[in-house]
Amino acid sequence: MLKDFFIGMSQNELLNKMAQKYGFKLGAQSVVAGTNVKEMIESVKELNTHGISCTIDNLGEFVSDREEALEAKKQIINVIEAINENNVDAHISLKATQLGLDIDYGFCLDNLKEIVARANEYNIFINFDMEDYSHLHPSFDLIDELSREYSNIGTVIQSYFYESWENIKKYKNYRLRLVKGAYKEPETLAYQDKRDIDRNLIKLIEYHLLNGKFTSIATHDHHIINHVKRFINENNIPKEKFEFQMLYGFRKDLQLELAKEGYNFCTYVPFGDDWYGYFMRRLAERPQNLNLMIKQVFNK
Numbered sequence: 001m002l003k004d005f006f007i008g009m010s011q012n013e014l015l016n017k018m019a020q021k022y023g024f025k026l027g028a029q030s031v032v033a034g035t036n037v038k039e040m041i042e043s044v045k046e047l048n049t050h051g052i053s054c055t056i057d058n059l060g061e062f063v064s065d066r067e068e069a070l071e072a073k074k075q076i077i078n079v080i081e082a083i084n085e086n087n088v089d090a091h092i093s094l095k096a097t098q099l100g101l102d103i104d105y106g107f108c109l110d111n112l113k114e115i116v117a118r119a120n121e122y123n124i125f126i127n128f129d130m131e132d133y134s135h136l137h138p139s140f141d142l143i144d145e146l147s148r149e150y151s152n153i154g155t156v157i158q159s160y161f162y163e164s165w166e167n168i169k170k171y172k173n174y175r176l177r178l179v180k181g182a183y184k185e186p187e188t189l190a191y192q193d194k195r196d197i198d199r200n201l202i203k204l205i206e207y208h209l210l211n212g213k214f215t216s217i218a219t220h221d222h223h224i225i226n227h228v229k230r231f232i233n234e235n236n237i238p239k240e241k242f243e244f245q246m247l248y249g250f251r252k253d254l255q256l257e258l259a260k261e262g263y264n265f266c267t268y269v270p271f272g273d274d275w276y277g278y279f280m281r282r283l284a285e286r287p288q289n290l291n292l293m294i295k296q297v298f299n300k
């Protein structure tokens with residue numbers, strides 16, 4: 001029920017606009033690393049001092065206006081330049097709908113090409129975040145086209161989809177982030193029961209660790225993390241073949257602990273004004289995240 005409520009809120013355009021207008025004060029700053037490149041780079045530098053690398057998300061999604069998509073492209077290229085200039089350990093995460101997938105496929109492809117080409121000049125990796133099912137196959141198509149020319153791209157497989165198993169086999173030669181899935185999907189397409197989603201995530205992780213290129217295990221779930229730790233020991237998986245990932249602001253102690261234990265660790269660092277949808281999805285995943293927000297509002 002609460003999940004549906006927050007997912008509904010995440011898609012409400014009016015609330016999204018109001019949130020942007022009335023600023024950053026609703027508590028989002030605990031989970032969003034600032035509204036501009038300078039603030040974000042400071043956060044990345046701080047995480048780098050702990051041996052944590054970062055994947056940077058210049059927040060934005062479901063763009064329906066060409067100007068807005070072109071502006072997003074410009075901003076992401078600015079982030080690529082900032083990563084290079086500041087020599088920080090970071091790469092990019094982006095969403096195809098931010099770059100115009102809902103406007104026109106070819107327009108989106110051109111925008112992405114420019115971004116991927118610029119990142120390629122600096123050897124910076126670009127991760128294509130995965131959105132809801134209606135964008136899954138068009139996003140794979142974009143990746144297929146771009147990978148004819150570039151190898152600095154990878155994507156995400158969401159374990160709630162029944163078809164995730166076919167997709168992971170098809171994309172095993174890519175660097176993949178494996179997650180449970182954050183959108184509301186129907187029973188016809190996706191597991192609804194948390195136990196099925198978790199079980200499938202473990203299966204996907206094990207498959208990609210054994211057969212894939214590089215695995216980003218993106219979860220805050222210590223049951224899954226502990227399982228993976230045992231699995232990599234039992235199967236002698238080298239540390240260079242995988243990393244753990246978590247979102248900025250969540251389970252900070254566990255993030256530091258894993259980095260200290262010597263695992264590659266990457267924090268997903270979102271920044272920018274368009275934080276509303278991202279933030280509501282985090283509340284949908286875990287209503288207890290409201291605690292973070294309340295603490296922030298009262299400055300505790």
Ligand code: FDA
Pocket residue numbers: 128129130131156158177179180181182183218219220221222223245246247250251267268285286
């Ligand atoms: P989940 O929410 O299932 O929680 C499982 C258990 O872990 C909880 O019961 C609790 O015990 C513990 N736990 C979780 N969070 C905790 C907290 N904050 N404090 C204490 N305990 C906690 N999705 C998508 O569809 N497309 C994408 O591209 C991405 N990208 C992405 C990147 C990264 C880096 C992450 C971490 C996640 C994503 N996701 C995503 C989101 C993902 O699909 C999923 O919705 C969330 O990660 C929530 O699932 P978890 O596996 O983290 O734990």
